[in-house]
Amino acid sequence: MTLLSVAGMDKSFLGVQVLHDVALDLDAGELHAVVGENGAGKSTFVKTLAGVHAPDRGEIALDGEPVVFSHPAQALAAGIAIIHQEFTLLPDRTVAENVFLGREPTRRALVDRHAMETATALLLAELEETSFGPRTPVRKLSVAQQQVVEIVKALSTDARVLIMDEPTAALAGHEVGRLYALIHRLIERGLGILYISHRLREVFDLSRRITVIKDGRRVATLATADTHQNEIVRLMVGRELDDYYPPRATGVERAPLRLSVDGGSTAKLTDVSLRLYAGEVVGVAGLQGSGRTSLARALFGVDPFTGGEMTVDGRGLRPRAPREAIRAGLALVSEDRKSEGLALRQSVRDNTLLVERAVFSTPLKRRRSDAAALLESVALRAHGQEQQVRFLSGGNQQKVVIAKWLGVRPGVLIVDEPTRGVDVGAKAAIHDLIRGLAKEGMAVLLISSELPEVIGMSDRVLVMSEGRIAGELPAGPTEEQIMRLATVGRTPAETAP
Template identity: 55%
Template sequence: MLVAAGLTKSFLGTTVLQDAGLTLVAGQVHGLVGENGAGKSTLMKLLAGVHQPDAGTIVLDGTDVRFSHPVQAQQAGISTVFQEFNLLPDRTIAENVFLGREPRRRGLVDTARMRRDAQELLEGLGVSHLESGRPVRTLSVAEQQIVEIAKAVSQDARIISMDEPTAALADHEVELLYAIIGRLTARGVAILYVSHRLREIFDLCTTITVLKDGQHVTTRPAAALDESELVRLMVGRSLVTYFPDPLPGTVVGRPRLELEGVGHGDVDDVTLTVHAGEVVGISGLQGSGRTELLEGVFGVRPFSRGTVRLDGREVRLRSPRRAVRAGLALVTEDRKATGLALRQSILDNALSVVRGVVPGRTAEARRAVPGILSSLRVSARALDQEVQFLSGGNQQKVVLARWLATEPKVVLLDEPTRGVDVGAKVAIYDLVRQLAADGFAVLMVSSELPEVIGMSDRIVVLRDGRVAGEVPAGASEEDVLQLATGAASEAVA
């Protein structure tokens, strides 16, 4: 259906894509993978008409095409669902789907027909619970993504590119996306699928293209690859395992963080202990109270009952400011919304918490920050570079740096590797192991079961805001899921 070859693109004299290409086949899902900065987004934008290539060709149905605007690509049957949605929140689903192409009757917008047609599109995607008259601002992230896909289908798209479509989705929402992709391919639509989640790449894709440093590395059938080989192709080196073992000399010491019967509106009667030198994982289904537990510990949503102890001393953490002063750090799950000031420099971001909470230590922290950033292997031009121009993995490392600058005792990690490439993930895992070796207590939430199992010394599983049980390091995914879903207790009963 589409053959791209020799695509090259430079910005301000820097070549970000060189001699790259791929082939999309009707009814198949083609995976596009690579580390942050590999050129994936640039390649997608060239196909979508957002940018024009400096060299190379795009052949659609045997005809050489060149798009100077995204509308031209859409008219040719190529649509893109970007990570950042293009929806108007105060308009309805139907109005967003047919924006600029509204059906008309006697010169006026035919609202009834527009809603009816939009409803048919949704039901054709297997989504019957959404009403086309609902305002977009009332929709979840997953539902907004469905609207973007419905918009693409309404434009008779024969090729749909999806950029990190599951980055902010819960497990059951991912299953719905899988089903929608299955329906689209059954109609002969070609899907270009970009994701850092390798399991999805192998679940969905027939063929996989690997980019590295803006260049094409290989295109192979998915069946001819496994995860370890794909990782080697992406990062240029062999990784024995994603999840490093505890560092030699790591010692589990005294209790650092103790929760006894704590609770608020979303969690209740939670008791757990995290020792110095220990990584304790928090697992559970979406809505089980994982993030809410960390927010309670950090004073974002203070506990209304129970006891919190730090290094054996009872504390009342009524605000994040008090939590920071007590020696806690919280890396939130959404780095762009709650973790960074994107238009500020790397240095300003790294110093922001110290300046706001313990300003007397700013000079000391300023001297320490370059060493912290170096230890995290942050790749940037200079400390005055704006954070918005860094890759996702480097942005996440800056988030970690701003908290390490506060010299915490307990580090709370909420989805620490969400939206970062495999190379950056390994760097973050190494950091977690180093924190434990240095005597920090680490409490980590992750929705990726292999990650929470591979990185935790113990795993506490939540269900409906309560502790459903605890499993040791090396437990199976089945062990965790049984506790998370209640299957274990049902089996006993």
């Protein structure tokens, strides 16, 4: 049964047409994925469905009846709820208070907390959520648990259409499976889910149909069972991608040693030893909490090594702070570019020169000329150097982060989750950029929770488990080989299939 249908939707902003004749339908009990590159029009489309924007032309129908929304509250009342990538919860209030925020039940002119908590508890029980309750303060919840609260909030309004925008972007690997189970329960209840994601594996795991949007137009709607990832990529980016990853390096064994660690230890790492040579990309894989990011932070002096030996380009070094690591030739692209990598309200140029300006003394005139060259080297797409970074797509923001490090000419580049939250076209560009830097003599340590990325990009793979390097694999390992090492040290029950 068709729950939601859209026909002929157009939308323009300041004379620029963002959506062109978009059409889509959603059945009850279906997850319908919507994919496209950043800037393709996906966000505008779902915001128009949710009443944030009014369409210039076209029709939205629920159960075959046309509806018109001029405010999100009207869409919510009609049964359309959106769960944004950035949650809208108040951390100092309880789960129940967040679920019924602005809609609190009353009794004798007072908020009826008992009714509110009882209704929240029933919804949590329906979703088989037992790890927290209605009285739990939101600040005590994990990201995955907060996402459950957002879903409960939507269900409390009797939503029948749930729009999920990049729902796994901030989730750890083990939390994604939990979300899958929750989504299946929602589908069994008869909800229709529009699922926006850059992660094609999730799209193929969960969806019945896939709609591809490019340049504001719907270019195809395909049954998931009748298509494959390469076809979806071709439709999204407008070209064939026979191989997601650039060719690996050759002859790295003869290259100079850039970085070595022997017996490195911190509060979260034990006896870590590794070698990193010029011209190679070394991947780091492991389960969440295995020590991948802790390794990056130790190498960069954020959480310094307390034991062991480390050398950079043959010189002994154990950085006690990032400034020491930078001066020695190390760079870190952290996993959270928005809070740790960029000054979002500053310009592209100022962000590009952040490290050079903070750590080294460089004349202002030279900085300005360097910024242009650096941004050109990463193929940045922006409206000039003065554009604020917050207005760039995720992929272009990541390119600015990389450009700021190229300005100080590092010998070792550590990249933690380099393509998190970026579309498939931007992923390919970042992969090409990383491989190009390695070919120029840089040594790259690539940390990623996406095993296909680790396998496709790496000349060698280090696998971490419980703060140790459990083993090293040559280029092109299988996911099974990686996971076998990643579970070293766990009990037989935990590693059993």
